[in-house]
Amino acid sequence: xxxxxxxxxxxxxxxxxxxxxxxxxxxxxxxxxxxxxxxxxxxxxxxxxxxxxxxxxxxxxxxxxxxxxxxxxxxxxxxxxxxxxxxxxxxxxxxxxxxxxxxxxxxxxxxxxxxxxxxxxxxxxxxxxxxxxxxxxxxxxxxxxxxxxxxxxxxxxxxxxxxxxxxxxxxxxxxxxxxxxxxxxxxxxxxxxxxxxxxxxx
Numbered sequence: 001x002x003x004x005x006x007x008x009x010x011x012x013x014x015x016x017x018x019x020x021x022x023x024x025x026x027x028x029x030x031x032x033x034x035x036x037x038x039x040x041x042x043x044x045x046x047x048x049x050x051x052x053x054x055x056x057x058x059x060x061x062x063x064x065x066x067x068x069x070x071x072x073x074x075x076x077x078x079x080x081x082x083x084x085x086x087x088x089x090x091x092x093x094x095x096x097x098x099x100x101x102x103x104x105x106x107x108x109x110x111x112x113x114x115x116x117x118x119x120x121x122x123x124x125x126x127x128x129x130x131x132x133x134x135x136x137x138x139x140x141x142x143x144x145x146x147x148x149x150x151x152x153x154x155x156x157x158x159x160x161x162x163x164x165x166x167x168x169x170x171x172x173x174x175x176x177x178x179x180x181x182x183x184x185x186x187x188x189x190x191x192x193x194x195x196x197x198x199x200x201x202x
Contacts, residue, residue, distance in 0.1 A: 002166045003132075010169060011108050015101045022095060029092050033061050036083040042096055047113035050133045055105040057113055058096035062087050091180045097136050109169040110135025111157035114197065121199035122154075129157035132164060139168075142175035150197045 019026075033041045040061060047057040062084030080088075087093040100106040106113065113134035119127075139160040140153040148156070160168070 003164055006166060007107060007164070007169065008104070010166065011101050014108060014173075015098050019098055019102070022098075025092070026095055029060055029087065029095065032083060033087075037061050037064060037081065043093075046116055047134070048116055048119055048130060049105050049113065050130065052119055052127075052130050054116060055100065055103075055113075058099055060087055060093040060096060062093050094136060101136060105133070107133040107135050109137055109160075109172045111138050111160065112141065118197050121197060123200065125158060126154040128161055129154060131161050137172060137176040139172060142172055142179055145179070150195075 030041050043059045043061045043063075044056050045059075046054045049055045062081070063079040064081055064084075066079050084093075097106060101108055110132050111129040111134055122129075138157065140148060140156040143156055144152065
C-alpha cells in the first residue's frame with residue numbers, strides 16, 4: 001500500500017511545506033550563485049529515474065566553467081569554488097531537487113540518481129536500485145554517503161528497495177537532517193566528488 005501510493009503522498013505532504021518554508025533560502029542561494037559563479041544559476045543534467053527513464057536533475061551550480069589551454073574543462077577539484085564547497089558542505093546545492101520531487105521524477109527518499117552512462121555498467125543486482133524512484137536522500141547517504149565505495153553503496157541501495165516502508169523513510173529523513181547538520185560524508189578522501197563508477201564491484 002505504501003509503495004503504491006503512500007510514498008507519493010508523503011513526498012507531496014512534506015515537499016509543498018518545505019518549498020514554502022525554504023523559499024527565502026532558495027532565493028538567497030540563487031543570488032549567491034549568480035554573484036559568485038554567474039549564469040546559469042541552476043545545474044541541469046539528465047539522470048536515470050524509475051526503471052532508468054531519463055529526467056532532468058536540478059541542482060544549484062557549484063563549479064566554474066574553467067578551461068585548460070586546449071579548451072577542455074578542468075578537473076572537478078580545480079573548478080569547485082569556495083562558494084561551491086560551502087553549498088555542497090551544507091547540502092544547499094541539493095534544494096532545487098525538491099522541484100524534481102514535486103514533478104514526480106524523484107522521491108524524498110530513494111537511491112541517489114547517478115549518471116546515464118552508468119546504466120550499462122551495473123550488474124543485474126545493482127540495476128535493481130532503479131526499481132524505485134531516485135531520492136533526494138537515501139539509505140546509503142545516511143550510512144556513509146561518499147565515504148562508501150560503489151559496491152557498499154549499491155548493496156545499501158538494493159537493501160532499501162527490498163525493505164522500503166513508511167517507517168524506514170521517516171527514519172532516513174530524520175537521519176538526513178542530522179547528517180546535514182554535521183556535514184558528514186560529503187566527499188571521498190582526496191576527491192572533490194565521488195570517483196567515477198567503472199562497472200562491476202569496487
